[in-house]
Amino acid sequence: MTVFIIRRLLQSVLVVAVMTLLVFAGVYAIGNPVEILISQDATEAERAAAIARLGLDKSLPEQYLAFLGNLVKGDLGTSFVFGEPALQLVLQRFPATMELAICAMMMSIFIGVPLGLYAGLRPESIAGRTIMTGSIFGFSLPNFWQGLMLIMLFAVILQWLPAGGRGVRGEFLGIESSFFSWDGISHLILPAINLALFKTSLVIRLTRASVRETINLDYVKFARAKGLRPRRVIGLHVLKNIMIPLVTIIGLEFGSVIAFAVVTETVFAWPGMGKLIIDSIFQLDRPVIVAYLIVIVCLFITINLVVDILYAILDPRVRLADQKA
Amino acid sequence: MTLLSIENLKTHFFTKAGVVKSVDGVSFDLDRGEILGIVGESGSGKSVTGFSIMGLVDAPGRIAEGSIRFDGQNLVDLPEPQMRDLRGRRIAMIFQDPMMTLNPVLRVDTQMIEALRAHGRWSDDDARQRCRDVLGQVGIPSPEERLKSYPHQFSGGMRQRVAIAIALLHQPDLIIADEPTTALDVTIQAQILFEIQKLVAENNTAMIWVTHDLAVVAGLANRVAVMYAGRIVEMGTTDEVVNRPAHPYTAGLIGSAPSRNARGTRLTQIRGMAPLPMNLPTGCAFQPRCDHATGACAVSPDASTLEGDHLVRCHHPLVGAFDRGTAA
Numbered sequence: 293m294t295v296f297i298i299r300r301l302l303q304s305v306l307v308v309a310v311m312t313l314l315v316f317a318g319v320y321a322i323g324n325p326v327e328i329l330i331s332q333d334a335t336e337a338e339r340a341a342a343i344a345r346l347g348l349d350k351s352l353p354e355q356y357l358a359f360l361g362n363l364v365k366g367d368l369g370t371s372f373v374f375g376e377p378a379l380q381l382v383l384q385r386f387p388a389t390m391e392l393a394i395c396a397m398m399m400s401i402f403i404g405v406p407l408g409l410y411a412g413l414r415p416e417s418i419a420g421r422t423i424m425t426g427s428i429f430g431f432s433l434p435n436f437w438q439g440l441m442l443i444m445l446f447a448v449i450l451q452w453l454p455a456g457g458r459g460v461r462g463e464f465l466g467i468e469s470s471f472f473s474w475d476g477i478s479h480l481i482l483p484a485i486n487l488a489l490f491k492t493s494l495v496i497r498l499t500r501a502s503v504r505e506t507i508n509l510d511y512v513k514f515a516r517a518k519g520l521r522p523r524r525v526i527g528l529h530v531l532k533n534i535m536i537p538l539v540t541i542i543g544l545e546f547g548s549v550i551a552f553a554v555v556t557e558t559v560f561a562w563p564g565m566g567k568l569i570i571d572s573i574f575q576l577d578r579p580v581i582v583a584y585l586i587v588i589v590c591l592f593i594t595i596n597l598v599v600d601i602l603y604a605i606l607d608p609r610v611r612l613a614d615q616k617a
Numbered sequence: 618m619t620l621l622s623i624e625n626l627k628t629h630f631f632t633k634a635g636v637v638k639s640v641d642g643v644s645f646d647l648d649r650g651e652i653l654g655i656v657g658e659s660g661s662g663k664s665v666t667g668f669s670i671m672g673l674v675d676a677p678g679r680i681a682e683g684s685i686r687f688d689g690q691n692l693v694d695l696p697e698p699q700m701r702d703l704r705g706r707r708i709a710m711i712f713q714d715p716m717m718t719l720n721p722v723l724r725v726d727t728q729m730i731e732a733l734r735a736h737g738r739w740s741d742d743d744a745r746q747r748c749r750d751v752l753g754q755v756g757i758p759s760p761e762e763r764l765k766s767y768p769h770q771f772s773g774g775m776r777q778r779v780a781i782a783i784a785l786l787h788q789p790d791l792i793i794a795d796e797p798t799t800a801l802d803v804t805i806q807a808q809i810l811f812e813i814q815k816l817v818a819e820n821n822t823a824m825i826w827v828t829h830d831l832a833v834v835a836g837l838a839n840r841v842a843v844m845y846a847g848r849i850v851e852m853g854t855t856d857e858v859v860n861r862p863a864h865p866y867t868a869g870l871i872g873s874a875p876s877r878n879a880r881g882t883r884l885t886q887i888r889g890m891a892p893l894p895m896n897l898p899t900g901c902a903f904q905p906r907c908d909h910a911t912g913a914c915a916v917s918p919d920a921s922t923l924e925g926d927h928l929v930r931c932h933h934p935l936v937g938a939f940d941r942g943t944a945a
């Protein structure tokens with residue numbers, strides 16, 4: 293177990309190193325941030341001073357080495373645009389995105405698993421077919437369009453919910469979050485639904501497929517042959533087995549929800565990391581881009597680790613020690 | 618005393634491609650303490666017969682006709698809660714593939730105790746004690762430790778013993794054993810057969826032993842039923858069926874079993890393939906593969922009785938024609 297985690301962490305360091313190298317080269321190839329950051333009518337001297345201040349007067353390898361040196365000290369550089377530490381900028385936005393992602397993921401689990409279970413147990417029923425047809429819509433309608441339609445319907449026509457922004461946060465046990473105030477929740481609902489729709493469809497289809505596959509297996513029939521009630525056969529024998537693929541996929545999807553949040557955050561003016569990264573890319577604000585990606589990579593690594601551990605808990609046949617990291 | 622009486626059972630699968638008549642008019646009686654062997658090729662409807670008795674036929678299949686009387690009750694139209702009460706408690710089933718019967722993600726104790734608690738209140742201590750006792754009975758060493766294991770920590774033979782133990786938990790009146798030893802190697806098979814025979818005799822349990830191996834049945838069953846394409850084509854005492862088979866198909870099965878032949882003689886073989894239940898030939902289903910077939914076989918034969926209870930479904934039964942050892 294410990295060996296497993298250490299091996300994972302070493303791999304992560306490697307991933308971060310490769311990723312930062314790519315981002316440095318990538319941003320360099322796209323263009324020179326100086327052109328965007330410094331006004332057209334600045335003097336030559338002002339220009340040179342600005343370039344020196346941003347550290348852009350050095351060669352790319354030199355810049356990269358300097359970055360690595362600071363990285364070891366925990367310093368990810370200062371934003372070209374805001375003049376604030378890049379990591380701090382990203383982390384400030386981190387809770388907003390996590391709120392959205394957790395809320396969306398919860399929705400897709402608590403809606404998707406029961407619906408998928410139903411559709412898997414009664415595939416021929418009208419409700420079962422309706423669920424599957426519905427999930428195709430969730431899959432195929434473009435995310436941004438779904439978002440706009442949600443705004444049209446619930447914010448503009450019905451005026452039930454606000455169209456965008458994050459609202460006032462509440463405080464509970466010293467934690468500040470949208471979950472703890474009605475205004476916060478009302479701002480959270482639409483973007484969370486928007487983000488959840490695709491994932492819900494995915495969870496429905498995955499659950500249904502796993503149920504269809506499991507339900508015909510001998511051990512389920514044997515459980516019934518013991519005289520168990522359907523609730524126990526489904527709730528324990530089937531569910532515990534389909535949890536194995538579900539946890540894996542949901543875990544991995546959680547990472548992609550955070551990445552997908554970019555579109556939703558833009559549509560709903562949600563002040564999260566996604567919006568920050570879009571703005572930063574437009575302005576070639578390299579330190580922020582790098583900081584964002586490092587945070588995301590760390591997040592993915594943590595999620596994968598948690599998934600692997602859960603996997604080993606759920607499936608007694610898996611042992612972490614034997615697993616190739 | 619008759620425990621189970623099946624009358625003209627028809628279990629059909631109504632698939633999109635057509636009706637699969639997996640069981641098509643099966644009738645037999647079973648007394649308490651009696652062991653009936655059901656023999657037949659793959660696809661002849663043995664498992665479906667067993668599942669019909671358990672009330673566990675999967676959609677799109679259902680019992681289309683007939684009755685299954687168990688201790689006076691007709692199981693065919695018994696409401697599900699009552700059927701569930703019988704399952705595991707009075708009728709138990711052991712499945713074909715021991716590797717697939719136990720749930721891989723649940724510990725053995727979970728799977729045994731839930732079977733006990735499906736039919737009444739059991740304290741933790743009593744339940745564990747009962748599980749240990751039964752595991753001991755089926756020959757599992759150090760039951761206490763084994764209870765805490767997961768199925769993958771057991772060998773195939775051990776898993777099948779656990780499945781048998783689960784079937785024995787409530788001392789049922791009837792056990793349906795669906796080829797429980799086919800997947801195991803010969804020595805384990807012999808051990809398990811021996812133990813089951815002992816336990817069944819002790820408890821006066823009736824048993825249906827499904828297999829495609831006549832040799833296994835010969836040493837175990839009181840009576841044998843031979844199934845072909847969803848019907849019983851021959852049934853009688855084990856001695857009658859094995860030593861004086863009347864149906865050409867039974868004779869063919871015996872002729873093709875290595876253990877039944879004198880050394881050095883060639884094994885006979887039933888020509889052709891078992892028919893698909895989707896398109897059975899009209900008349901006798903065995904006719905296309907039969908050496909004795911005549912024009913009369915175009916009409917489906919009724920069951921006729923030879924001496925005693927020896928029943929055969931054939932227009933040209935091989936009365937006395939088959940003498941074992943020389944026929945090959």
Ligand SMILES: Nc1ncnc2c1ncn2[C@@H]1O[C@H](COP(=O)(O)OP(=O)(O)OP(=O)(O)O)[C@@H](O)[C@H]1O
Nearest residue numbers: 630637639658659660661662663664665666675894
């Ligand atoms: N769910 C189902 N849908 C359609 N047909 C089925 C279904 N289950 C069983 N059958 C058909 O019923 C027939 C009898 O199957 P059954 O499992 O009883 O055979 P068996 O005698 O037990 O064979 P084996 O020795 O291989 O176990 C087979 O032809 C099979 O295709």
Ligand SMILES: [Mg+2]
Nearest residue numbers: 663664713795
């Ligand atoms: Mg079978």
